[in-house]
Amino acid sequence: MDLDKFKVHGEPLIYGAMVSIALATIGILVGLTYFKKWGYLWREWLTTVDHKKIGVMYILAALLMLFRGGVDAMMMRLQTAAPEMKFLDAQHYNEVFTTHGLIMILFMAMPFIIGLMNVIIPLQIGARDVAFPRLNAVSFWLFFMGAMLLNISFVIGGSPDAGWSAYFPLASLEFSPTVGNNYYSLALQISGIGTLITGVNFIVTILKMRAPGMTLMKMPMFTWSVLITNVIIVFAFPVLTVALALMMFDRLFGSQFFTMANGGMDMLWANLFWVWGHPEVYIVILPAFGIYSEIIATFSKKNLYGYTSMVFSMVIISLLSFLVWAHHFYTMGQGVMVNSFFSITTMAIAVPTGVKIFNWLFTLRKGRITFTTPMLYTLAFIPIFTIGGVTGVMLAMASADYQYHNTMFLVAHFHYVLIPGAVFAVIAGFHYWFPKVFGFRLNERLGKHAFWWIIISFNVTFFPLFFLGLMGMTRRMYTYSEESGFGPLNMLSFAGAVGLAIGFVILVYNIYWSTRYMPRDTTSDPWDGRTLEWATPSPIPAYNFAIVPNVKTRDAFWAAKQDNVPLFEDKITKIHLPNNTGKPFILGVIFFFLGFFLVFSMWIPAIVAGVGVIIMLAAMSFDRDHGFYVPAEEVIATEKKLRGETV
Amino acid sequence: MKKKGPLYALFLSLLFILPGCSSLSVLNPKGPAARTLSDTIILSILVMAGVLAVVYILYIFVLVKYRAKKSNEGYIPEHEEGNKVLEAIWIIIPIIIVAFLSVVTVKSTHAVENVASEYKDQDPLVIYASSSNWKWHFSYPEEGIETVNYVNIPVHRAVEFRLYSFGTITSFWVPQLAGQKYAMSDMLTELNLSADTVGSYIGKNSNFSGKGFAHMEFETLVMTDKDYQDWVKEVKETAPALTEEEFKGLLAAEVLGRKTYSSTHLTFSPPPGDHSEHMSGNGSEMDMENGGTEHEDNKEIHPSPEPSSQTEFDSVPNPEVDEPLPSSPVEETTN
Numbered sequence: 001m002d003l004d005k006f007k008v009h010g011e012p013l014i015y016g017a018m019v020s021i022a023l024a025t026i027g028i029l030v031g032l033t034y035f036k037k038w039g040y041l042w043r044e045w046l047t048t049v050d051h052k053k054i055g056v057m058y059i060l061a062a063l064l065m066l067f068r069g070g071v072d073a074m075m076m077r078l079q080t081a082a083p084e085m086k087f088l089d090a091q092h093y094n095e096v097f098t099t100h101g102l103i104m105i106l107f108m109a110m111p112f113i114i115g116l117m118n119v120i121i122p123l124q125i126g127a128r129d130v131a132f133p134r135l136n137a138v139s140f141w142l143f144f145m146g147a148m149l150l151n152i153s154f155v156i157g158g159s160p161d162a163g164w165s166a167y168f169p170l171a172s173l174e175f176s177p178t179v180g181n182n183y184y185s186l187a188l189q190i191s192g193i194g195t196l197i198t199g200v201n202f203i204v205t206i207l208k209m210r211a212p213g214m215t216l217m218k219m220p221m222f223t224w225s226v227l228i229t230n231v232i233i234v235f236a237f238p239v240l241t242v243a244l245a246l247m248m249f250d251r252l253f254g255s256q257f258f259t260m261a262n263g264g265m266d267m268l269w270a271n272l273f274w275v276w277g278h279p280e281v282y283i284v285i286l287p288a289f290g291i292y293s294e295i296i297a298t299f300s301k302k303n304l305y306g307y308t309s310m311v312f313s314m315v316i317i318s319l320l321s322f323l324v325w326a327h328h329f330y331t332m333g334q335g336v337m338v339n340s341f342f343s344i345t346t347m348a349i350a351v352p353t354g355v356k357i358f359n360w361l362f363t364l365r366k367g368r369i370t371f372t373t374p375m376l377y378t379l380a381f382i383p384i385f386t387i388g389g390v391t392g393v394m395l396a397m398a399s400a401d402y403q404y405h406n407t408m409f410l411v412a413h414f415h416y417v418l419i420p421g422a423v424f425a426v427i428a429g430f431h432y433w434f435p436k437v438f439g440f441r442l443n444e445r446l447g448k449h450a451f452w453w454i455i456i457s458f459n460v461t462f463f464p465l466f467f468l469g470l471m472g473m474t475r476r477m478y479t480y481s482e483e484s485g486f487g488p489l490n491m492l493s494f495a496g497a498v499g500l501a502i503g504f505v506i507l508v509y510n511i512y513w514s515t516r517y518m519p520r521d522t523t524s525d526p527w528d529g530r531t532l533e534w535a536t537p538s539p540i541p542a543y544n545f546a547i548v549p550n551v552k553t554r555d556a557f558w559a560a561k562q563d564n565v566p567l568f569e570d571k572i573t574k575i576h577l578p579n580n581t582g583k584p585f586i587l588g589v590i591f592f593f594l595g596f597f598l599v600f601s602m603w604i605p606a607i608v609a610g611v612g613v614i615i616m617l618a619a620m621s622f623d624r625d626h627g628f629y630v631p632a633e634e635v636i637a638t639e640k641k642l643r644g645e646t647v
Numbered sequence: 648m649k650k651k652g653p654l655y656a657l658f659l660s661l662l663f664i665l666p667g668c669s670s671l672s673v674l675n676p677k678g679p680a681a682r683t684l685s686d687t688i689i690l691s692i693l694v695m696a697g698v699l700a701v702v703y704i705l706y707i708f709v710l711v712k713y714r715a716k717k718s719n720e721g722y723i724p725e726h727e728e729g730n731k732v733l734e735a736i737w738i739i740i741p742i743i744i745v746a747f748l749s750v751v752t753v754k755s756t757h758a759v760e761n762v763a764s765e766y767k768d769q770d771p772l773v774i775y776a777s778s779s780n781w782k783w784h785f786s787y788p789e790e791g792i793e794t795v796n797y798v799n800i801p802v803h804r805a806v807e808f809r810l811y812s813f814g815t816i817t818s819f820w821v822p823q824l825a826g827q828k829y830a831m832s833d834m835l836t837e838l839n840l841s842a843d844t845v846g847s848y849i850g851k852n853s854n855f856s857g858k859g860f861a862h863m864e865f866e867t868l869v870m871t872d873k874d875y876q877d878w879v880k881e882v883k884e885t886a887p888a889l890t891e892e893e894f895k896g897l898l899a900a901e902v903l904g905r906k907t908y909s910s911t912h913l914t915f916s917p918p919p920g921d922h923s924e925h926m927s928g929n930g931s932e933m934d935m936e937n938g939g940t941e942h943e944d945n946k947e948i949h950p951s952p953e954p955s956s957q958t959e960f961d962s963v964p965n966p967e968v969d970e971p972l973p974s975s976p977v978e979e980t981t982n
Contacts, residue, residue, distance in 0.1 A: 090860075094857070094858070170855070175814065175857060301724050302727065303727065306729035306730075307728070309734050309738075331829050333829060333834070333836030333837065335760070336756050340752065343756075344749045347749060347752075350745060355741075357702060358705075361702070361706060364713060368713065368722050369714045383702070383703060386698075386703075390695035393745075394688065394692070396752075397752040399683070399758075400755070401826075402684060403673045403822065403827070405826075405827060470672070471670055472672045472849070474820075474851065475855070477861040479861050480861065
């Protein structure tokens with residue numbers, strides 16, 4: 001074995017990263033030991049099967065990754081702020097933009113959304129848990145270990161450097177000889193399997209575990225969006241699994257699926273990647289639509305306008321999302337017919353999306369709109385996302401795309417879609433549901449400060465990129481000449497990026513400040529909510545609902561409050577809950593090592609780890625653990641304590 | 648939300664500055680193909696600005712009118728299901744817009760995929776443009792000359808670029824003359840281009856291709872027909888011939904300056920076969936051109952430029968890998 005492979009050579013920045021990672025790790029280990037929290041950590045978090053705690057862990061990991069990806073973004077904007085900058089070299093810049101894309105999409109946006117859906121979906125449908133709680137823990141640990149595997153690449157062996165889309169033959173061993181793209185194939189594979197399991201789990205949860213009376217067309221919009229998203233996951237992720245497996249074979253075992261010679265087809269990768277990759281952007285954006293729908297309804301005190309057309313528009317978007325992948329390579333010479341077909345299907349997505357925009361505007365109409373922090377993000381989303389949407393239509397026109405393709409115009413477009421569409425949504429959802437999970441609100445004043453920094457800086461950062469694109473600046477250039485004239489707008493964009501960073505720092509400071517000083521809520525319904533999650537006490541007991549609610553209308557909790565429609569009609573009885581288990585965590589750790597050994601082609605340890613995975617899977621399938629019952633008396637006592645009242 | 652108004656104003660004002668702004672090379676075309684694209688883009692911007700205007704006006708209106716204030720305290724809005732007529736309106740109007748843009752797209756795509764109508768009756772000048780590492784090779788089979796990292800073309804003449812790559816996927820793009828097209832190792836793509844103003848235009852690879860990607864630019868010099876003929880003549884008289892040995896050296900180099908040769912590499916390292924025929928059915932007219940003979944032959948045996956690309960990477964040190972490259976029989980070189 002060659003230890004040289006592990007070394008990443010050269011830069012003070014990388015050594016800085018190594019030192020900070022080492023210090024943080026040591027700090028965490030020392031802290032855990034000093035405060036005697038190892039047992040607590042193991043019992044309450046590492047072994048938990050509670051959907052709420054798993055959701056919280058997802059969100060924590062996503063926030064961490066938001067900062068990791070954000071630092072990448074800052075480095076890129078700094079490097080391109082002026083012509084001929086010497087901050088990063090080409091190789092380092094390539095690794096930075098590759099991991100920025102991967103982390104933000106797969107390890108920030110997706111887990112943040114999956115985290116929110118873990119916390120909220122069972123509550124919103126009046127269920128006590130997800131359908132397969134232990135599988136849920138497996139999902140989380142696979143995602144988490146995949147994320148960690150990608151993150152250590154920066155300090156051990158080198159990061160992927162062929163772009164987040166990893167086009168072949170550039171990503172092949174021939175042109176990317178470092179282990180970076182091995183990390184790509186394995187980290188994504190491991191976390192992708194986790195996501196696929198989540199998809200199955202939530203489809204079953206939503207279809208089978210809704211409270212009595214909640215028909216499909218009475219489900220809250222967030223639940224609908226999550227259901228559709230998970231259907232997309234289940235159809236799209238197997239394609240990624242296969243593509244990544246073929247990539248791994250090419251890179252590790254010398255097969256020739258995507259090579260230039262011997263019958264390999266580089267465009268096969270592009271097709272497989274985008275057959276997954278395009279639906280993927282809807283996987284992160286549809287739940288955002290759901291979150292916004294909940295927030296708009298709550299803070300304009302109105303039910304959602306055009307509920308039925310909202311649902312249908314999402315279904316249509318999900319179908320179309322599978323019919324547009326070739327718009328990512330209009331320029332590969334596929335001819336007028338093929339390009340026209342994909343142009344039209346792509347532009348067609350604007351129609352159902354427009355329906356949603358107008359329905360939201362009409363939900364606001366005749367409402368009584370209060371401008372809370374989550375509502376501000378939601379309202380800012382509408383005009384900004386619309387710019388992203390209309391530029392999307394412009395990009396969809398195949399002929400025009402010959403000029404936009406691979407330029408900063410495209411970069412501007414997808415940031416105008418994904419940041420309001422996914423990032424603002426998860427921040428809004430985070431502020432909105434935070435009191436439900438933790439029992440107190442985030443500070444509104446700090447929240448609004450962060451909001452204005454983020455919104456204004458966002459536009460300063462990304463609007464100039466539209467013009468840079470039209471000036472002919474291609475994306476992924478680590479440097480450019482003075483004569484190109486790209487300098488001033490890039491500098492402006494860098495200034496915006498600094499503002500964005502300040503905004504996100506304020507946001508995190510707000511979490512810290514509010515944890516220490518915000519008064520604890522006693523109501524459990526701080527926003528005067530409409531859906532079932534607000535009917536549980538805060539913090540939420542392990543079993544969610546002491547009595548399973550009876551749903552008669554949409555916005556069931558609102559109806560219960562407004563029209564005195566009874567929600568909880570049955571008696572309290574004993575409640576069945578699953579036991580905690582450490583197996584998913586252990587399985588995740590073994591997967592991590594399996595991935596790591598494969599990255600470096602260390603075959604014997606990899607085989608050992610592979611056998612370990614099989615043993616763990618077998619152990620989990622033959623596990624005879626039927627969970628336990630919480631006795632009725634204990635439920636009654638808990639409820640009394642949490643609500644300060646008799647149930 | 649105070650800032651939406653200014654934002655909208657900013658967008659509109661920028662919109663009107665756009666066409667006059669010469670630094671936006673995409674909107675400052677110097678040839679028919681780029682002009683078609685520029686017109687298409689400006690048209691789409693105008694249509695989309697209309698859509699934005701509708702959304703923004705509605706948005707500002709509802710936010711101003713229905714915000715919570717003292718006068719509507721205690722007001723609980725009524726339940727409102729939706730409205731079939733209104734919803735139909737915001738389904739049908741977008742469909743009309745999309746249909747309109749679809750027609751524009753199909754027409755303009757068709758236009759730029761073929762020789763521009765002004766130059767229809769000409770025999771296009773064929774130039775093979777191939778990429779290797781981070782440089783461009785331009786082969787003129789008609790003239791029997793080859794250049795590296797610059798291309799000279801006559802003004803008012805249809806030019807047909809045939810694109811391929813000796814390595815990663817690259818994208819050939821001269822923003823002021825035509826939209827881009829990919830160059831790939833296993834198939835030939837075709838780009839029609841013509842210029843109607845003499846001048847120098849920047850061209851580049853726009854598809855990320857690794858370390859030297861940012862430096863992968865070339866100059867496109869559009870000259871009068873006479874200047875072009877003189878240049879060709881001069882090259883044939885003064886430039887050295889391109890030998891196979893020399894060409895291997897070129898492929899192996901990472902980034903190069905300009906080079907000029909009085910013969911092409913097409914003779915000993917033929918381009919890949921053309922797939923565009925069975926993909927789109929619009930490539931059939933290209934067989935009669937010069938260079939078409941070789942190209943015809945190649946189609947049978949599907950040679951790829953792969954042998955040379957193997958040698959290219961033999962010279963790149965990659966100490967990090969100890970596994971052998973997934974290599975193919977290297978020396979079954981050209982016949």
